[in-house]
Amino acid sequence: MNTTILLLLFAPLVGFLINTCFGKSLGKTISGVLGTTAIVVSFLCAICLFSQINANGKSFTFHLADWFSIGNIKINFSFLFDQLSVLWLLFVTGIGSLIHLYSISYMHEDENMHKFFSYLNLFVFFMIALVAGSNLLIMFIGWEGVGLCSYLLIGFWYKNQDYNDAAKKAFIMNRIGDLGFLIGIFILGFHFQTLEFLEIKALLGKDVITPSLLAIAALCLFIGACGKSAQLPLATWLPDAMAGPTPVSALIHAATMVTAGIFMITRMNFLFDLTPEIQNVIAIVGAITAIVAASIGLVQNDIKKVLAYSTVSQLGLMFLALGLGAYEVAVFHVITHAFFKACLFLGSGSVIHALHGEQDMRNMGGLRKVMPITFWTMMISTLAISGIFPFSGFWSKDEILMTAFHSNIPLWVVGSIASIMTAFYMFRLMYLTFFNDFRGTEEQKHHLHESPALITIPLVILATLAAIGGAISLPGHSWLNHYLAPLFAHKSHEAHTLGTTEYTLMAVATIGALLGIAIAYSKYLKKKEIPIADSEVQGLHKVLSSKYYLDEIYMVTIVKPIYMISSFAKKYVEKFISKAVIGIGGATYALSIKGKKIQNGNIGVYLFAFIFGMVGFLVYVFIIRDVK
Amino acid sequence: MNILEHVGIGNYITLSALLFCIGAFGLLYRRNAIIMFMSIEIMLNAVNLLLVAFSSYHEDPSGQVFVFFTMAVAAAEVAVGLAILVSVFRNIGNIDIDNLKNLKG
Numbered sequence: 005m006n007t008t009i010l011l012l013l014f015a016p017l018v019g020f021l022i023n024t025c026f027g028k029s030l031g032k033t034i035s036g037v038l039g040t041t042a043i044v045v046s047f048l049c050a051i052c053l054f055s056q057i058n059a060n061g062k063s064f065t066f067h068l069a070d071w072f073s074i075g076n077i078k079i080n081f082s083f084l085f086d087q088l089s090v091l092w093l094l095f096v097t098g099i100g101s102l103i104h105l106y107s108i109s110y111m112h113e114d115e116n117m118h119k120f121f122s123y124l125n126l127f128v129f130f131m132i133a134l135v136a137g138s139n140l141l142i143m144f145i146g147w148e149g150v151g152l153c154s155y156l157l158i159g160f161w162y163k164n165q166d167y168n169d170a171a172k173k174a175f176i177m178n179r180i181g182d183l184g185f186l187i188g189i190f191i192l193g194f195h196f197q198t199l200e201f202l203e204i205k206a207l208l209g210k211d212v213i214t215p216s217l218l219a220i221a222a223l224c225l226f227i228g229a230c231g232k233s234a235q236l237p238l239a240t241w242l243p244d245a246m247a248g249p250t251p252v253s254a255l256i257h258a259a260t261m262v263t264a265g266i267f268m269i270t271r272m273n274f275l276f277d278l279t280p281e282i283q284n285v286i287a288i289v290g291a292i293t294a295i296v297a298a299s300i301g302l303v304q305n306d307i308k309k310v311l312a313y314s315t316v317s318q319l320g321l322m323f324l325a326l327g328l329g330a331y332e333v334a335v336f337h338v339i340t341h342a343f344f345k346a347c348l349f350l351g352s353g354s355v356i357h358a359l360h361g362e363q364d365m366r367n368m369g370g371l372r373k374v375m376p377i378t379f380w381t382m383m384i385s386t387l388a389i390s391g392i393f394p395f396s397g398f399w400s401k402d403e404i405l406m407t408a409f410h411s412n413i414p415l416w417v418v419g420s421i422a423s424i425m426t427a428f429y430m431f432r433l434m435y436l437t438f439f440n441d442f443r444g445t446e447e448q449k450h451h452l453h454e455s456p457a458l459i460t461i462p463l464v465i466l467a468t469l470a471a472i473g474g475a476i477s478l479p480g481h482s483w484l485n486h487y488l489a490p491l492f493a494h495k496s497h498e499a500h501t502l503g504t505t506e507y508t509l510m511a512v513a514t515i516g517a518l519l520g521i522a523i524a525y526s527k528y529l530k531k532k533e534i535p536i537a538d539s540e541v542q543g544l545h546k547v548l549s550s551k552y553y554l555d556e557i558y559m560v561t562i563v564k565p566i567y568m569i570s571s572f573a574k575k576y577v578e579k580f581i582s583k584a585v586i587g588i589g590g591a592t593y594a595l596s597i598k599g600k601k602i603q604n605g606n607i608g609v610y611l612f613a614f615i616f617g618m619v620g621f622l623v624y625v626f627i628i629r630d631v632k
Numbered sequence: 633m634n635i636l637e638h639v640g641i642g643n644y645i646t647l648s649a650l651l652f653c654i655g656a657f658g659l660l661y662r663r664n665a666i667i668m669f670m671s672i673e674i675m676l677n678a679v680n681l682l683l684v685a686f687s688s689y690h691e692d693p694s695g696q697v698f699v700f701f702t703m704a705v706a707a708a709e710v711a712v713g714l715a716i717l718v719s720v721f722r723n724i725g726n727i728d729i730d731n732l733k734n735l736k737g
Contacts, residue, residue: 611659615656
């Protein structure tokens with residue numbers, strides 16, 4: 005058992021170390037295979053753990069080493085394996101393996117391929133630490149680690165300054181959230197004298213903290229989750245993060261890392277259950293994010309940007325579910341979303357690969373015939389994300405909307421509109437990319453080709469999962485809810501009987517999705533419209549394509565004032581400080597120039613000083629002091 | 633028989649102080665390293681004299697034991713010091729301390 009856990013935890017780290025130290029001399033293929041193997045080993049171990057926990061339902065803590073103790077707080081390197089963490093590990097390492105496999109082919113032309121794989125392995129290692137950690141601090145290590153890897157991978161093509169800026173933006177935005185998370189950890193650690201999840205859970209009933217402080221702690225944790233999971237107002241980094249190579253977008257910025265916030269809230273569900281006002285905040289922020297991001301997604305022309313906004317929007321829906329206390333529903337959507345979004349990203353990567361780096365959908369079209377596998381896998385995933393029966397997204401999105409309908413109608417309306425928009429922009433993407441005639445250059449047309457097997461195999465596997473993934477939590481017979489039940493205090497939402505309301509809701513959701521598809525169909529397939537150039541955009545369209553001017557607003561309200569303060573500090577404060585410091589140095593130097601003349605090497609003078617010093621000392625001791 | 637009955641302790645202190653001052657002034661005035669050594673010896677012996685006198689006065693022999701140690705250490709110090717002076721003389725031809733500035737930084 006211990007070997008399995010150690011392998012699970014450290015295989016990616018070993019892969020990272022080998023690839024970092026020897027990657028260049030190993031050659032591209034070997035370093036890629038090595039990185040992939042490391043994750044596959046982790047995945048196999050995760051399967052072992054999963055089958056064990058699924059069979060006996062017993063969670064356990066694995067103690068690796070002591071770390072430190074301050075006062076009564078003891079922090080250990082220990083890992084908690086329960087239903088939630090093992091499930092999460094399963095899809096993190098599973099999808100991670102597929103994306104590694106995909107990257108072997110996708111990144112093969114890049115000179116720094118070994119570096120890419122070492123970063124990816126490091127990312128998976130930190131993600132495992134985040135998910136498996138048994139206390140908040142280990143989770144925080146993983147949390148920061150994945151942020152770091154995200155930064156490294158967004159800026160992987162570091163020769164492009166825009167990409168570097170995007171990496172910095174992601175890092176800084178995340179830092180804001182991390183600060184909230186850290187403050188939350190401090191509050192909890194101070195009052196509970198422990199950071200272990202299970203101990204906090206046990207202590208929560210014992211009145212060690214006032215409800216208002218608990219609410220503040222929960223809010224701080226939620227701010228952390230907002231940063232990592234790209235919720236408003238910290239959402240703007242995720243679309244920019246698409247600067248990274250496409251496998252990175254698939255792994256980090258769609259399937260795994262951005263779900264860390266949802267994982268954290270699910271992990272701390274016992275805490276959030278006690279702070280209903282924060283739950284309301286979570287639900288509202290989630291709903292607003294869902295609709296805002298979806299509306300921006302309507303007008304994006306970059307194929308990856310569409311998917312990025314769709315990710316933000318879907319994450320918003322997950323937060324909506326979290327805010328309503330339907331943790332298992334959020335987890336369900338995380339899983340199905342991981343399948344179809346990873347597939348969509350990898351598919352878009354396949355398209356970009358075929359077009360030699362072209363990402364603008366206005367220059368695509370007609371790829372259906374040349375790239376059938378990519379087309380069909382993406383089509384399945386698109387149907388899934390649009391919520392078409394019986395693909396996985398239908399079940400998970402439907403559960404979220406159903407939960408919303410039962411507790412808060414306005415939230416349901418917002419969520420439904422976001423879903424309709426999702427269906428629209430996803431089919432817009434499909435029509436623009438795969439239908440009609442090719443709009444790129446003649447040279448690109450000449451080189452069009454289906455991607456190699458290493459790219460299409462992961463696509464096929466993910467598309468299969470996206471199609472049938474909903475089976476893990478069918479209404480009425482939910483394996484997932486049953487599996488996760490030990491984690492949650494409340495009765496699972498499965499309790500809803502499948503009555504007329506539920507069927508009506510499903511029908512409404514489906515009709516909504518079909519409506520979105522129909523609009524996209526008539527606009528982009530029938531009338532063969534092509535989105536207009538950026539400069540001709542006007543009115544509401546312009547507001548949307550400028551992302552509600554969020555970046556500009558941040559620029560004016562936050563970045564500019566900080567720049568002003570910094571330039572003031574640079575001009576005046578720093579000058580003053582550096583002058584003071586240099587002045588002290590100068591004074592010391594001048595003194596020492598004078599002072600060194602005393603040491604002239606003349607023994608007579610030394611003796612003179614010595615004896616008079618002694619005499620002076622004696623005079624002080626025996627005469628002056630005595631007189632006093 | 634206590635010698636202090638014939639010559640009072642005050643006289644010893646005065647003599648010792650005088651010897652010490654002579655040694656100190658000799659050390660400051662003279663430039664010849666051998667003479668300076670002798671001055672240092674005078675200062676040391678002034679202290680020895682005082683130690684012996686007080687030892688007798690307090691009827692505590694440990695002061696006299698201490699003097700033996702001082703003399704032994706002084707002998708060692710002189711041996712080392714004279715060896716250095718011999719070596720200095722061989723190098724620069726005299727032992728005037730004003731000429732010993734070659735190691736000045």
